[in-house]
Structure formats: structure tokens, C-alpha cells
């Protein structure tokens with residue numbers, strides 16, 4: 133399995149052309165999609181055109197960037213000019229954005245080759261990609277299981293080598309949890325590091341875009357390309373972006389300088405013993421690589437899920453008000469007045485989970501309930517953030533499982549929304565606090581399903597997360613195992 137760096141070398145040494153690399157990815161997509169369903173649109177013509185542009189540059193002797201000619205998948209909730217962007221919703225089934233998101237523009241400028249738009253839970257609401265209005269995505273390690281969600285299409289596509297890397301969005305775990313279920317690396321950066329301009333909004337105070345890759349180095353290279361200040365996003369941070377690849381060293385020496393804290397509250401109730409064992413072993417491994425390990429407490433960690441499921445639906449109920457059948461998107465036919473047009477459009481355009489969240493959010497924000505629910509949830513959010521701040525006075529990086537279990541069977545949780553919400557138990561607090569988090573493969577269960585280790589960093593310390601994740605990855609062979617997908 134070649135890395136981005138290796139592919140780049142092959143390109144500049146003219147051992148392979150960008151068109152050849154792209155064709156290979158497209159052939160694999162064609163062979164695997166009937167089983168996997170990770171893409172909602174495959175953009176073969178555009179991809180080949182982009183690849184030809186890269187080859188022309190190489191032929192002309194021009195310098196090309198590290199991502200030039202690299203096949204990439206984009207979650208279908210990021211606007212791509214002239215290319216259908218559906219959010220896996222009937223509401224946007226035929227929506228073709230008139231503008232480009234900042235992230236995809238940056239990738240285009242870097243010469244990356246977009247092979248398609250990946251599947252997701254409708255408007256990124258879900259933890260299994262089963263809430264897509266169009267198709268479910270299979271887990272490449274076991275086709276009867278889910279890839280996680282909501283960025284399940286991106287995670288599965290990368291795990292199955294349909295593309296080299298992919299982009300996802302993470303509101304409560306939507307990058308890290310599917311990365312864990314599919315055995316790949318996934319990072320949610322610090323809130324504000326990557327521009328949200330052109331990302332279809334779900335919960336604006338939590339949404340963040342980040343990379344999926346089969347190695348920590350590839351993830352670092354991809355984040356490098358998409359991070360940075362953007363005046364088009366009012367929450368974008370005006371900060372220098374460090375060279376993340378400089379953090380990639382094989383150990384954590386000098387010994388004892390890097391302190392890792394195990395979050396006490398993430399163990400125990402609800403955590404699968406096989407996940408617990410793998411994560412504990414991974415932390416031992418980090419110790420042997422030179423880290424100093426402590427046990428720390430974040431007492432309000434488990435209040436993350438209840439607080440998130442008030443805040444995120446509240447923001448969603450406001451953000452999704454724009455889908456009214458007038459401005460753009462789907463409009464139901466045969467309404468005889470305006471109110472009935474709104475009602476019919478929204479009743480048939482949105483799926484069950486989206487409607488559930490709009491109702492929860494509207495209720496939580498309504499006069500008389502605002503203080504009891506929304507305000508209270510915001511207060512809990514502050515307490516969770518304070519717990520992290522206190523923990524980070526003792527340690528540099530926090531460690532815990534990414535998800536309480538490995539990938540579950542398709543259909544297992546679709547009738548029980550609460551049990552679906554709990555799959556993000558370990559990831560949600562990180563979004564509430566705006567911190568960076570990464571999931572890195574740390575083992576397999578007895579069914580051969582991947583397990584993820586989550587590392588959580590201080591604000592803007594993605595470099596430290598890459599450092600720890602890379603040192604760990606290089607001392608194991610989990611990332612070298614690949615799912616047996618027969619093409």
C-alpha cells in the first residue's frame with residue numbers, strides 16, 4: 133500500500149502518471165461499489181481531467197505539490213461547484229452548488245484528484261450511515277456491518293482503498309468513530325482550524341472538517357493542506373499552521389517529557405471488554421515508547437451525550453429552517469397554499485432522524501423550556517470544557533477508546549435512536565470543548581473488526597496528537613492489515 137509520499141515520488145520520477153493512479157482508483161471503485169456503496173456520486177470525468185492537468189504540469193517540468201494527483205473522496209455535505217451535493221437527503225437530491233467550499237477549493241488548488249462524493253447519514257445525523265436517504269454503506273471488514281457514521285462513506289472508501297484519503301466532518305464523532313470502525317486514521321481538528329465555508333451546516337458550534345487516511349503521515353499531510361484562516365468563516369482561527377510532518381518521530385523521547393492521561397470515566401459501564409483490553413495495551417505501548425502515563429478524571433465526561441443531544445438538535449433546528457421548498461432544494465408537489473407547501477415539503481423531504489432532531493431542537497429552544505434545556509445544556513458544556521482544562525494542567529495528551537464497541541450489524545440500532553446516540557459517548561465531549569482528537573487503529577476483536585484508540589489534545593496541539601499517534605502506529609502493525617475485499 134503506497135503512501136502519499138511514495139505516490140508523489142512515483143509521479144515526479146515519472147514511474148506512474150496521475151491518470152494511471154486515478155484510473156486504478158476508478159477501477160477499484162467500479163469493482164467494489166456494488167458491495168460497498170461508499171460513494172453517492174463518482175466523478176470519473178472530472179477526476180481524469182484533474183489528473184491530466186497534473187500530468188501536463190509534470191511533463192512541462194513544473195513543480196507539483198505533495199497532494200497533486202492523489203485520489204481523494206469528499207463527504208457529500210461539502211459544496212462542490214457544479215457537482216451535486218446531496219447531504220444524503222432527498223431535500224438536496226438535485227442540488228448543484230453554485231460555489232466551492234473552502235476545503236475543496238484548497239484541495240483543487242493543491243492538485244488533488246476528487247474521485248467522488250461519499251455517503252453519509254442524512255445531514256450528518258447518525259452514527260452508522262444508515263440514515264442516508266439513498267443507500268447504506270457496508271463495512272469493508274465485514275459487509276454485514278456498518279462503517280460507523282456519519283462519515284461512513286469516507287471511512288469505508290479509504291479502508292477499501294477506493295481512494296488514498298478522504299475528507300469528513302465531525303460534529304460529535306463523525307470522523308473518529310467511523311475511522312475506528314473501519315480501521316483507519318481519522319482526525320477532528322480544533323474547532324476553527326479548518327474553514328467551514330461551504331460545509332452544509334448541521335450544528336455550527338460543533339461542526340469541524342478533518343482528514344481520513346490509512347496512515348498518520350497521510351492524515352498529517354491532508355490536514356496541512358486544508359487548515360488555515362479563512363475570512364469567509366467567522367469562527368476561523370487566525371493562527372500560523374505548523375509543519376505537522378515535523379512531529380512524526382518514531383518514539384516519544386526524551387523519556388517522561390510527554391505526559392499522557394487516561395480518562396478514568398471512559399472505562400467501565402458500557403465499554404466492551406475487548407475494546408478496553410486493546411486500548412489498555414496501546415497505552416502500555418505508549419509508555420514503553422517514552423510517555424509518562426497518569427490516570428486523570430473528567431468527572432462530567434458522561435454528561436456529554438445528554439448535553440450534546442440538546443445543543444446539536446437546537447442548532448440543527450435553526451440551520452435546517454432554510455429548507456422550505458422556496459429558496460432551493462426539494463419542493464413537494466400539489467400544495468394548495470403556502471403553509472401546506474412548507475409542511476408537505478419538510479414532511480416528505482426529511483428522513484425520520486432529521487425530523488426527530490428538528491422537533492427536539494425546536495422544543496428545547498421554545499419559550500418556557502429554553503432555560504430548562506438549552507441553557508442548562510450550555511452550562512454542562514462549560515463544565516465539561518473546564519474538566520478538560522483541569523486535566524490538561526496535569527498532562528499533555530488524553531487517551532481513551534474512540535468508541536465503546538466495534539462495528540455493529542446493519543439494522544441493529546435503527547429502531548432505537550438512544551442506543552445509536554451512545555456510540556458517540558467517547559467522542560462527543562471533545563466537540564463540546566472544541567478540542568482536537570484523533571482515532572488510530574489499535575487492534576482487532578475476535579471477529580476481525582478494528583478497534584480505535586482516541587487521543588485528545590489541547591487547543592491547536594494537533595502536532596502533539598500526530599506525534600503520539602505516529603510513534604504508536606510505527607511500533608505496531610495494525611495499520612498494515614487490510615480488509616479482504618474480493619474484487
Ligand SMILES: NC(=O)C[C@H](N)C(=O)O
Pocket residue numbers: 256257258259281282301302303304305306307444553556
Ligand atoms: N454528526 C456526528 O458527528 C455524529 C453524531 N452521531 C450525530 O449524529 O450527531
